Amino acid sequence: MSLSKPTSILRGTLFTVVMRWTDRLIGVISTLILARLLVPEDFGIIAMASIFIGLVGVFLDVGVHVALIQNKNPLQSHYNAAWTIRLGQVLLSASFVFFSAPFAADYYGDARVVPVMQWMALGLFIAGFENIGTINFQKEMRFGLDFQFMFFKRIASFIITITAAFIIENYWALVIGTLVGRIVGVILSYWLHPMRPRLSLEKFGEIFGISQWMLVSSIGGYLDNNLHKFIVGRQADSSTMGAYTLGDEISGLPTSELLAPLNRVLFPAMVQVKHDRTELKRLFLLLQSVQTTIAIPVSIGLALIASDVVAVLLGEKWFVVVPFLQILAIVHSINAITTSCGYILLTLGWVRYSATIAWLQVVCFIVIAFLLLPDSNAVEIAVARVISVLVGLSVVFTLLLRVMKNIKLWEIIRSISRPVIATIVMALSIFWIKTVIVLSPFFSLVTEIIVGAFVYVFALGSIWLLFGRPAGAESYFTDKLIVLRRENN
Known part of the structure; x- marks a missing residue:
């Protein structure tokens, strides 16, 4: 499949966006309700436990799904091997979490972490039994079943x-909800998909050949995304940890919830055209343009209106979240x-390059946080995170140009330049509103969102027309809207 079949890709993307947003809407509503019922300290305890569990749990997701998606005609024996590998790893992971809980409590200086980790280890073990056949929902783009699987698991939790x-009225509510979600997920996976995997290592070599590099990449990626929280948890109290973690979660919503559905649909499509470097280049540049057109203005806009977002959605007791939200x-x-x-590197099988990027950012962050800022506070740790991802950005472009020799740096810059310029114009408009208009937090938030969105779209369209309507996100969305309108008439 390629983007030369626009309607199927667009519909798949829209369906996945709806699916993902429904999932996140439930999550956001849950967070907002819990923020009113609980205190930052409760979130901090769960965050402390979750980070340690996540570090171990990364072994659960070692890339067996990538190996199965990349295999155009997998046999039942491939699925059995993938399920067996995952079961073995989750057993080790859950055991390690359970027995390492006291050490994690000593690290954080909070004994409450011990029982939380041990109960959540049980949930980790339960999740390992999910039906491996559900991977086919993504592989075969059966988004209806994918939605059902996600929705019922999330709504039960x-x-x-x-x-x-x-x-x-305390943090145990989060532990109980997580366990229920794990159990429901296992039951649903066998109800929605007829596959019944069994223990087998017949295709172990084929699956693990890809999975071992995905394991290295996953560990590096997890550390890249969470090492800063480890340090905050060690150097700050549970309330600061809770605020920092919630700030990171909220700041990541625009990219995770807008881009993840698009990537979920386009990754299988990119795999199918990976031998056609011309089409793969076109697909990549378009994907790059679409992602930056959506994510950059929303992320930067969120940073600009952070104080009003926190005041309206979380309440005054959460104002400590604001600086973390802005920086992250x-x-x-x-x-x-x-x-x-x-995704280009994964598509072409260069998993080790993805691992290299993640680990390089980890090393860069360690150098900044431990050597240059050894006594850093939570805000300074967030700044160190910004610097490390900037280093990663330069490295990923270097590796991409090495792998895709038919792509030039100026082409990548051109694909992201228009949304960047339009975002700057949007930011200036929001600064102007904050300067000349004084409103309550709610009306200020509404005004900033409406004006910022209008200014961004207008600026982006104007720049696109000024540059002669080049290929990119603007032309893609325009063409697809025309196609959908014709089909509906």
Whole structure:
């Protein structure tokens, strides 16, 4: 499949966007309700446990899904091997989490982390039994089943978490909701897909040949995204940790919820055209343009209106989140530029390059945080994160140009220049509003969103027309809207 079949790709992307946004809407509503029922300290305890669990749990996602998606005609034995590998790794992961809980509590200086980690280790173990056949929902673009799987698992966790929060009013509500979500996920996976995997290592070599590099890449990626939280958890109290973690989660919503659905649809499409370097180049430049057109203005816009967002959605007790949200939103806007580059490397099988990028950013962050800023506070740690992802951005462009020799640096810059310029214009308009208009936080937030969105779209369209309507996100969305209108008439 390629983007020469625009309607199927667009519909798939739209369906996945709806699916992802529904999932995140439930998550956001849950977070907002819990923020009113609980305190930053509760979020901090769960964040402390989750980071350690995530570091170990990264072994659960070692890339067996990538190996199966890249294989155009996988046999049942491939699925059995992938399921077996995942089961073995999740057993080790859950055991390590359970027995390392006291050490994590010593690291954070909070004994409450121990029982939380041990119960969540059980959830990690349960999740390993999910039906490996559900990978075909993405591989075969069966988005209806993918949506059902996601929705029912999320809604069950949501209902139980909120109910428990009303009753016990502490962090255990989050633990209970997570366990229920894991159990429901396993049940749903076998209800929605007929595959019944069994223990087998027949195709172990083929699956693990890709998975071992995905393992290295996944660990590096996890450390890249979470090492800063490890340090904050060590140097700050649980309340600061909770605020920092929530700020990171909110700041990442624009990129994760807008780009992840697009990537989920286009990754299988890119795999199918990977031998046609001309088409792959076209697809990459278009993907790069679409991602930056959407994610950069939303991330930067969120940073600019952070104080009003926190005041309206979370309440005054969460104002400590504001500086973290502002700085980390910049991190996620930079990551939006590198995302499509990473998918090109995965598509072409250069998993080790993806691993190199992630680990390089980890090393860069360690140098800044431990050597240059050894006594850094939470805000300074967030700034160090910005610097490390900027280094990663330069490296990923270098590796991409090495792998895709038919792509030039100026072509990449051209694909992202228009949304960057339009975002600057939008930012100036929001600064102007804050200077000349004084409103309540709610009306200020609404005004800034409406004006910022209008100015950005107008500026982007004007720049596109000024440059002679070049190929990119603007022409792509315009063409698809025309196609959909014709089909509906």
